[in-house]
Amino acid sequence: MAISTTPPSTADPAAADPPSYTPRGERFLSLFTLPPHPQSRPLYPSDAPAPPPPYITVCAPMVRYSKLAFRHVVRHFGVDVAYTPMILADVFKNSPFARDTEFTTAPNDTPVVLQLAASNAEDFAAAAVMAAPYVDAVDLNCGCPQKWAFKERIGSYLMEHPEKVADMVAMARRRVPELVIAVKIRVHDDAATRTVEMARRLENMGAGVLAVHGRTRHQKSTEAVNVDAIRLVKENVRVPVIANGNVFTRADADALALATRADGIMAARGLLANPALFAGYDSTPIAAAKAYFDYAVKCGTHAYVIHHHLMYCLEAHLSVWQRKRFNVCTSVAAMADYFRSWDAWNDEECNGLAH
Ligand SMILES: Cc1cc2nc3c(=O)[nH]c(=O)nc-3n(C[C@H](O)[C@H](O)[C@H](O)COP(=O)(O)O)c2cc1C
Numbered sequence: 001m002a003i004s005t006t007p008p009s010t011a012d013p014a015a016a017d018p019p020s021y022t023p024r025g026e027r028f029l030s031l032f033t034l035p036p037h038p039q040s041r042p043l044y045p046s047d048a049p050a051p052p053p054p055y056i057t058v059c060a061p062m063v064r065y066s067k068l069a070f071r072h073v074v075r076h077f078g079v080d081v082a083y084t085p086m087i088l089a090d091v092f093k094n095s096p097f098a099r100d101t102e103f104t105t106a107p108n109d110t111p112v113v114l115q116l117a118a119s120n121a122e123d124f125a126a127a128a129v130m131a132a133p134y135v136d137a138v139d140l141n142c143g144c145p146q147k148w149a150f151k152e153r154i155g156s157y158l159m160e161h162p163e164k165v166a167d168m169v170a171m172a173r174r175r176v177p178e179l180v181i182a183v184k185i186r187v188h189d190d191a192a193t194r195t196v197e198m199a200r201r202l203e204n205m206g207a208g209v210l211a212v213h214g215r216t217r218h219q220k221s222t223e224a225v226n227v228d229a230i231r232l233v234k235e236n237v238r239v240p241v242i243a244n245g246n247v248f249t250r251a252d253a254d255a256l257a258l259a260t261r262a263d264g265i266m267a268a269r270g271l272l273a274n275p276a277l278f279a280g281y282d283s284t285p286i287a288a289a290k291a292y293f294d295y296a297v298k299c300g301t302h303a304y305v306i307h308h309h310l311m312y313c314l315e316a317h318l319s320v321w322q323r324k325r326f327n328v329c330t331s332v333a334a335m336a337d338y339f340r341s342w343d344a345w346n347d348e349e350c351n352g353l354a355h
Helices: 024-034 068-076 091-094 096-102 120-132 147-151 155-160 162-177 191-205 229-237 249-259 269-274 286-298 303-317 320-327 334-338 343-347
Strands: 056-057 081-082 114-118 136-141 179-186 211-212 241-244 265-269
Touching: 024 179, 024 229, 056 068, 056 241, 056 343, 068 081, 068 114, 068 286, 081 162, 091 114, 091 120, 114 120, 114 303, 120 136, 120 162, 136 155, 136 162, 136 211, 147 155, 162 179, 179 191, 191 211, 191 229, 211 229, 229 241, 229 249, 241 249, 249 265, 265 269, 269 303, 269 343, 286 303, 286 334, 286 343, 303 334
Parallel strands: 056 081, 056 265, 081 114, 114 136, 136 179, 179 211, 211 241, 241 265
Antiparallel strands: none
16 A cells, blocks of 8 residues: 555545544554453464463564565464564655555554654654554654664664653654554663663653563674563553563563563564464464465565565475575565475465455
8 A cells, every 4th residue: 555645634524434433543552451352353363372362462673574464474373563664754754655665554454553763853753644544653763773773863872862762752742643652662771770761751752652672772682681671661651561572482472471561572583483473383384474475476575575584484394405495596486486396385275364
């Protein structure tokens, strides 16, 4: 779905909301406040190895990866909320081409959180206004640790400048009050003071959801997650908190929820390797990989991205020799040919997954 730069006209009676309409933002927040129940999870697989968890499950923002086709598939396998990859707010605001290529959505792509990277309140708020009719929330990235991002004063640079983040949240709230403004943060070395103070400040400025990656900006993704820091944030704010870091299995997700008391659990690398992890599968069901391939081709996803996804999520199923062969299948046609000759692929039905 291409995005328009103007919100839908309220003067058009055909576009008017029915009387029972609940704003998307309100519906989104109620996910976290009402205990999850089966009706709120119509896509949860009925034959999943594990029952739905008592927390909200979240697909993390991932540059290149958490795009529309992937979001569709993870939703079929137990994800409640999905974030888009990070998009630069100024580019989103200024370039119709970038909006059309970087942000695609669909009516059933909900709840969806558009993640933006911004260095100033004006860019962030303007992008939020444009995105509002198409998303359930907009998130500000305060976690990207890369050098280029730090130089551009975006991502984890903002962890050192909470006053700037507070301004961005406040301006976006003023400009588009019906939209939920989320913020994805990391933790500081002295989480008990600085991280908690920042989280409280953001809550006071109107942030509706906080996602906390339990590592500092200097830590590698192989290092341990500071679970206590996430729990401290949770204990000190009233808004929903999503805990993030090192979730590769359903057991990891359950343990992080228990240790942090967070309202939601977010996974990134774990979902790339196994899009069905929240539903309790030990490895990617072939049906999930097939559904991804189908959706991705239909969504016009670049073959390079499709290939990367399939390499990640099929790793546990392919022998070294099979991986070598698949590795060179870099076009959609070559991948389709490869799968035609793979029995495990052809034995698996994916008819239950709606298109
Ligand atoms: C391929 C990839 C792309 C990522 N892109 C983003 C991004 O666009 N925005 C963001 O806030 N974090 C991004 N991250 C960080 C993840 O959202 C997450 O915070 C981090 O990987 C820790 O979670 P995990 O231990 O479940 O992987 C990315 C991570 C990976 C592996």
